[in-house]
Every structure is written in C-alpha cells, then in structure tokens.
C-alpha cells in the first residue's frame with residue numbers, strides 16, 4: 001500500500017486536531033477531483049513500519065482527537081486488506097481516539113465491509129462538481145454524507161454525525 005502524505009494538527013478533515021493519512025489509489029475518477037495525483041495506487045511512498053510509527057507517534061499525542069484516512073480512497077480494493085489491519089491496530093492501541101474515513105463509495109456500497117466496525121465517522125460518496133459547496137462542513141459536495149457509523153449500524157438506517 002502506498003501513501004502520499006501524513007499531515008498532523010489537521011483541522012479540515014474531521015473534528016478537533018487530527019492526524020491524516022493520505023493513501024494512494026482511487027478508481028472513482030470524479031471530475032473536478034482536488035487530488036488526482038493520488039489516483040494511481042502505485043504512486044507515492046510505501047506505507048511501511050516507519051510510516052506507521054510516525055503516524056502512531058502523532059496519534060498518541062494527548063491533544064490529537066483521532067485519525068482520518070483519506071486519499072485517494074482508503075477503501076480502494078487494493079488498500080482494503082492493509083487498511084483493515086491498520087484499523088484494528090489503531091483500535092487496539094488507541095481506543096480513546098476516533099477514526100474518520102473518506103471514501104468515494106457510498107455507505108450502502110460498503111455496508112458489509114468489516115472495516116466499518118472500526119470507523120466512527122464515514123464521509124461517503126463521489127465528489128460531484130455540480131453539488132460543490134464551500135460552506136458544507138467536512139466534504140466537498142453536498143451529496144457526500146458525514147455518517148455516524150456506529151449509530152447507523154445500530155439503527156439499520158443512516159444517522160448523520
């Protein structure tokens with residue numbers, strides 16, 4: 001699995017101050033995408049032990065609320081195995097931190113993935129240029145939903161964050 005960046009003290013991709021992992025690989029091809037450089041799953045840096053250590057070191061800081069997985073698409077099929085292992089490790093080592101994940105798939109598309117057990121908030125759906133709204137919190141276009149995953153799984157219908 002490849003990644004493009006690890007950003008710390010990020011305030012634009014979820015609640016509070018966060019560490020963000022920008023993964024490579026995306027098959028959605030949304031017109032107007034801000035990050036087409038992340039589409040190629042083979043482009044970027046290898047997400048190795050050193051990268052994970054860097055990520056966890058930042059995540060462990062008391063003022064960091066949690067981690068956001070973005071990209072690219074963290075749930076790009078080629079990323080899913082390694083992302084699932086990473087999510088489990090995060091939950092085990094940092095149970096007090098929350099996990100946000102951005103994906104171009106809809107919640108309904110991926111509802112059966114085990115990954116959702118370890119994700120608190122899912123920002124779902126492709127970016128739709130015609131629905132772009134700079135005032136819309138946490139996402140680029142208003143079709144994208146900021147979903148409380150645990151509540152949605154409990155209720156069996158979408159509950160927004």
Ligand code: SF4
Nearest residue numbers: 026029030033104127
């Ligand atoms: S899902 Fe995100 S990264 Fe992928 S093409 Fe759409 S906007 Fe770009």
